[in-house]
Amino acid sequence: MNLSTWLPVLILSSSLVPGLVIFMLREESHGLRTLLNLAGATIKLLLVAVMIWGVFHEQVYETRWTLAPGLDLVLHADALSVLFVTLSTILWLVTTVYAIGYLEGSPHRSRFFGFFSMCVTATVGIALAGNMFTFIIFYELLTLATYPLVAHKGTPEAVRGARIYLTYTLSGGVLLLIGAVWLRTIAGPLDFVQGGILSDYALDPDALRWIFVLLIVGLGVKAALVPLHGWLPQAMVAPAPVSALLHAVAVVKAGAFGIVRVVYDVYGVEYAAELGVLTFLGAAAAITIVYGSVKALSQDKLKKRLAYSTVSQVSYIALGTAILGPLATIGGVVHLVHQGVMKITLFFAAGNYAENLGIHRVSEMDGVGRRMPGTTLAFTIGALGMIGIPPIAGFVSKWYIGLGAVSAGEAFWVLPVLVASSLLNAAYFLPILYRAWFRPPPDRWPAEVPQTGRWEISGALLWPPVITAGLALAAGLFAAAPYSPLEWAEIITLREYRS
Amino acid sequence: MSSLLIWPIALPLFGSLMALVWPRRADAIGLASSIATLVAAMLLVGRVAEHGMIEHALAGWEPGLGIALRGDGLSTLLLLMSAIVALVAGFYATGYFRNADLKAHFWPLWLMMIAAIHALFLSGDLFNLYVTLELLGLSAVALAALGGTRAAVAAALRYMTIGLVGSMTFLAGIVLLYTAYGTLDIPSLAERVVPQPAAWVALVLVTAGLLIKSALFPLHFWLPTAHANAPAPVSAALSALVVKATFYLLLRLWTDVFDPLVTMEAAMVVGLLGAAAVLWGSWQAWRAERLKLLAAYSTVAQIGYLFVFLPLLLAMPDGDARDTLFGALVLFALTHGFAKSAFFLGAGVILQYAGHDRIAELGGTARALPVTTFVLATAGVALIGLPPSGTFLAKWQLISSAIVTGQWIWLPVVAIGSLLAGAYIFRVLGYAFAPGDRAGPVLAIGQEEIPALLLALIATIVLGFGAAMVWEFLTPGLALGDSVR
Numbered sequence: 004m005n006l007s008t009w010l011p012v013l014i015l016s017s018s019l020v021p022g023l024v025i026f027m028l029r030e031e032s033h034g035l036r037t038l039l040n041l042a043g044a045t046i047k048l049l050l051v052a053v054m055i056w057g058v059f060h061e062q063v064y065e066t067r068w069t070l071a072p073g074l075d076l077v078l079h080a081d082a083l084s085v086l087f088v089t090l091s092t093i094l095w096l097v098t099t100v101y102a103i104g105y106l107e108g109s110p111h112r113s114r115f116f117g118f119f120s121m122c123v124t125a126t127v128g129i130a131l132a133g134n135m136f137t138f139i140i141f142y143e144l145l146t147l148a149t150y151p152l153v154a155h156k157g158t159p160e161a162v163r164g165a166r167i168y169l170t171y172t173l174s175g176g177v178l179l180l181i182g183a184v185w186l187r188t189i190a191g192p193l194d195f196v197q198g199g200i201l202s203d204y205a206l207d208p209d210a211l212r213w214i215f216v217l218l219i220v221g222l223g224v225k226a227a228l229v230p231l232h233g234w235l236p237q238a239m240v241a242p243a244p245v246s247a248l249l250h251a252v253a254v255v256k257a258g259a260f261g262i263v264r265v266v267y268d269v270y271g272v273e274y275a276a277e278l279g280v281l282t283f284l285g286a287a288a289a290i291t292i293v294y295g296s297v298k299a300l301s302q303d304k305l306k307k308r309l310a311y312s313t314v315s316q317v318s319y320i321a322l323g324t325a326i327l328g329p330l331a332t333i334g335g336v337v338h339l340v341h342q343g344v345m346k347i348t349l350f351f352a353a354g355n356y357a358e359n360l361g362i363h364r365v366s367e368m369d370g371v372g373r374r375m376p377g378t379t380l381a382f383t384i385g386a387l388g389m390i391g392i393p394p395i396a397g398f399v400s401k402w403y404i405g406l407g408a409v410s411a412g413e414a415f416w417v418l419p420v421l422v423a424s425s426l427l428n429a430a431y432f433l434p435i436l437y438r439a440w441f442r443p444p445p446d447r448w449p450a451e452v453p454q455t456g457r458w459e460i461s462g463a464l465l466w467p468p469v470i471t472a473g474l475a476l477a478a479g480l481f482a483a484a485p486y487s488p489l490e491w492a493e494i495i496t497l498r499e500y501r502s
Numbered sequence: 503m504s505s506l507l508i509w510p511i512a513l514p515l516f517g518s519l520m521a522l523v524w525p526r527r528a529d530a531i532g533l534a535s536s537i538a539t540l541v542a543a544m545l546l547v548g549r550v551a552e553h554g555m556i557e558h559a560l561a562g563w564e565p566g567l568g569i570a571l572r573g574d575g576l577s578t579l580l581l582l583m584s585a586i587v588a589l590v591a592g593f594y595a596t597g598y599f600r601n602a603d604l605k606a607h608f609w610p611l612w613l614m615m616i617a618a619i620h621a622l623f624l625s626g627d628l629f630n631l632y633v634t635l636e637l638l639g640l641s642a643v644a645l646a647a648l649g650g651t652r653a654a655v656a657a658a659l660r661y662m663t664i665g666l667v668g669s670m671t672f673l674a675g676i677v678l679l680y681t682a683y684g685t686l687d688i689p690s691l692a693e694r695v696v697p698q699p700a701a702w703v704a705l706v707l708v709t710a711g712l713l714i715k716s717a718l719f720p721l722h723f724w725l726p727t728a729h730a731n732a733p734a735p736v737s738a739a740l741s742a743l744v745v746k747a748t749f750y751l752l753l754r755l756w757t758d759v760f761d762p763l764v765t766m767e768a769a770m771v772v773g774l775l776g777a778a779a780v781l782w783g784s785w786q787a788w789r790a791e792r793l794k795l796l797a798a799y800s801t802v803a804q805i806g807y808l809f810v811f812l813p814l815l816l817a818m819p820d821g822d823a824r825d826t827l828f829g830a831l832v833l834f835a836l837t838h839g840f841a842k843s844a845f846f847l848g849a850g851v852i853l854q855y856a857g858h859d860r861i862a863e864l865g866g867t868a869r870a871l872p873v874t875t876f877v878l879a880t881a882g883v884a885l886i887g888l889p890p891s892g893t894f895l896a897k898w899q900l901i902s903s904a905i906v907t908g909q910w911i912w913l914p915v916v917a918i919g920s921l922l923a924g925a926y927i928f929r930v931l932g933y934a935f936a937p938g939d940r941a942g943p944v945l946a947i948g949q950e951e952i953p954a955l956l957l958a959l960i961a962t963i964v965l966g967f968g969a970a971m972v973w974e975f976l977t978p979g980l981a982l983g984d985s986v987r
Contacts, residue, residue: 067983069983173924174921177917
């Protein structure tokens with residue numbers, strides 16, 4: 004037993020243990036809860052830093068625990084898991100700060116932060132899962148941990164949203180399970196191996212196609228692939244920090260990450276292309292991208308518009324995955340990070356508008372940029388990034404997916420999808436920006452909280468969106484710097500295609 | 503040291519008598535003998551882990567004449583579960599029954615029932631099995647009626663009538679076997695039974711008798727009212743242990759005595775009934791208006807899963823794969839035992855706190871009783887079969903075997919059954935999270951919540967992460983982990 008076996012466990016524990024302790028805290032012990040949260044997040048960040056360094060130098064981090072005949076719980080760190088772990092760790096820290104500010108004075112905070120930590124633990128577990136079996140365990144745990152967060156307010160609306168969320172995700176989970184067990188029976192232990200494992204065996208291609216469909220449909224529920232996306236707009240009843248985390252890292256991203264894992268590290272992208280299943284995935288992703296954007300156009304509620312935008316944006320990851328060739332891979336993988344950073348900014352900002360001014364609808368946002376310049380600036384960066392305007396992160400992802408589509412030769416149909424989607428993104432984001440900056444503010448806001456501090460809103464709510472907006476900008480500006488998301492995506496891609 | 507087999511039966515029996523003559527000390531006597539029984543069960547399991555199957559002939563009489571006791575991996579593991587649940591639910595009962603009279607009635611019957619269950623697990627011959635079955639049935643009926651309400655007594659009477667029909671049918675089968683083969687000792691019978699009409703009829707009678715007692719669909723009709731109207735600790739034992747004891751007996755007889763007779767068709771019939779039980783029980787649980795009724799219907803469904811395993815076991819050739827599936831079956835039974843008893847105890851806490859267990863009126867429970875809500879959720883995870891519970895691993899192996907043997911028919915059953923289970927569990931949690939008028943103490947762990955929490959955690963955490971132990975214990979040397987292809 005040494006660091007290389009313990010590190011994955013420590014990283015999981017750094018959110019699990021604080022979460023368990025927080026459950027037992029009294030509602031009033033505000034200070035201790037904050038301390039535990041922030042300490043856990045900071046420790047996790049430090050541990051992840053060690054892991055990044057190690058994986059970069061091709062260290063092997065693996066923990067194995069036998070559960071049953073043929074079934075091992077495996078935590079394993081490769082370049083892809085590190086990317087996702089880092090994303091969730093950083094965004095967890097930021098979101099925790101935001102949530103502390105957002106929930107100030109509201110009831111049931113121990114329960115909330117407890118499940119919040121569980122949710123991050125499950126996400127990190129998904130990132131570190133070393134085989135399909137482990138992935139499914141954490142994937143289902145994520146469902147369980149997020150249910151109380153969606154239902155948190157306890158209103159009939161919240162409980163209903165949570166029920167719909169659960170119906171979708173549990174059904175998807177069952178299909179995923181059947182697909183995984185089936186594959187396990189014909190292909191043996193499904194360890195995630197860069198370059199895939201299935202091409203080594205002579206297996207029945209038809210069975211493999213069916214299994215692929217089962218897996219993708221199972222994962223597609225969380226990744227909100229159309230027509231499996233119905234839960235996402237309903238789950239918007241959750242408190243803003245939850246929506247932010249759900250859309251940026253936890254649930255939606257877990258589905259997308261799973262798709263990346265299945266295509267690259269189980270099937271192997273080249274073998275998947277040979278089987279012809281990538282077309283299926285690509286078509287589903289393309290339809291989702293366009294459909295989500297079209298639906299976003301007509302939403303007046305800000306959070307709903309952002310929700311449909313998530314439906315659309317997350318599928319860029321699936322799209323990049325569905326195109327054979329390293330450039331598209333880079334684009335898809337790096338979008339895991341880019342979309343997360345940008346979308347969390349947008350949700351933080353939306354939460355601030357609702358909290359501070361009572362703004363829930365796009366039509367109420369006239370002149371909000373003058374009242375809340377910091378928040379609106381962050382929102383603007385996030386929105387422009389989503390459209391794909393350089394030098395913000397979103398541009399980098401779209402650029403690589405586009406390049407990949409052209410160089411793959413057969414994937415020219417992706418270009419019109421990209422163009423159409425970007426135009427649509429502009430069509431639903433630019434009017435918001437126009438309203439916010441150029442329209443005169445109304446005489447009074449729907450429900451304004453009088454300004455007391457130095458800034459437009461308390462620091463705990465202002466800094467998180469500003470920081471994540473900065474990250475989105477930096478990820479684009481310094482895309483070529485070492486250890487940037489893009490650089491890391493290139494490392495991943497190199498290792499995927501090396502074998 | 504094979505006399506270890508006597509203690510898990512003798513200790514509760516002795517405690518039962520003591521509690522009867524000394525009713526004012528019933529609590530202390532009951533707990534002391536439950537603890538002693540658990541220690542004996544643990545020693546026994548340790549012994550079997552070391553030496554494999556052990557036997558004991560009471561007073562030195564040879565099998566066939568005297569009372570033979572036998573313990574192997576399967577029976578001692580179930581016995582250990584029973585001893586744990588009996589102790590924990592018994593501890594819960596000391597707080598549940600506030601009335602000294604009720605306590606004085608409860609403990610002798612309760613310990614008698616535990617002794618009967620343990621005797622059933624360890625008996626090596628069919629006549630003794632019949633006696634334990636009767637003893638078990640009668641003590642269970644008396645316990646079910648302990649609440650004294652009209653509904654409880656009516657349900658208990660029905661329970662008794664059905665139970666008697668079941669044991670009479672079982673007895674008829676045994677008599678037939680005795681006349682045909684001249685012995686009731688299980689190993690000797692196993693050598694002599696050959697496919698012939700007498701054996702066929704005996705198989706049908708014995709199976710029918712046990713199916714009634716294990717409440718397999720459509721013979722389950724007596725279970726929901728009996729289990730739902732009993733006092734909470736009794737419901738826990740009825741659902742977790744009593745039905746499982748008769749299932750154990752069926753499994754034992756099918757694999758040991760009637761092995762040459764059981765055909766794929768027969769197993770298929772039982773499996774299909776099990777599948778119907780899964781669907782019907784889960785559906786009824788989803789529609790149930792009361793929490794305890796929901797739990798009782800959920801038992802109908804979970805028992806169904808156990809029977810779905812049988813045709814798969816039969817189709818599997820002997821070897822590691824079959825041992826793996828067998829272990830999964832045992833794991834499933836164990837996990838359900840702990841989870842369901844936890845669920846019933848949790849429901850009992852709610853019933854006592856709120857004065858009712860109507861699901862639609864559970865609003866505010868999550869706030870007033872957070873620990874109990876957590877218990878229902880944790881036990882619910884195991885009932886649905888989500889990770890990290892033991893049921894998840896068992897279902898994984900079930901699905902895997904269904905695919906390997908080509909019996910695809912079970913896949914939709916497991917899928918729909920699990921989703922329905924998700925629906926009924928989260929229906930309860932949805933109501934529990936809704937706001938209610940009752941705001942209670944925040945995070946007060948009551949004495950009666952600890953036992954429930956303990957059982958739920960065993961089902962979901964211990965049997966999940968420690969599941970490998972179950973397989974190792976049942977089949978020493980079975981290849982575990984990813985080495986299996």
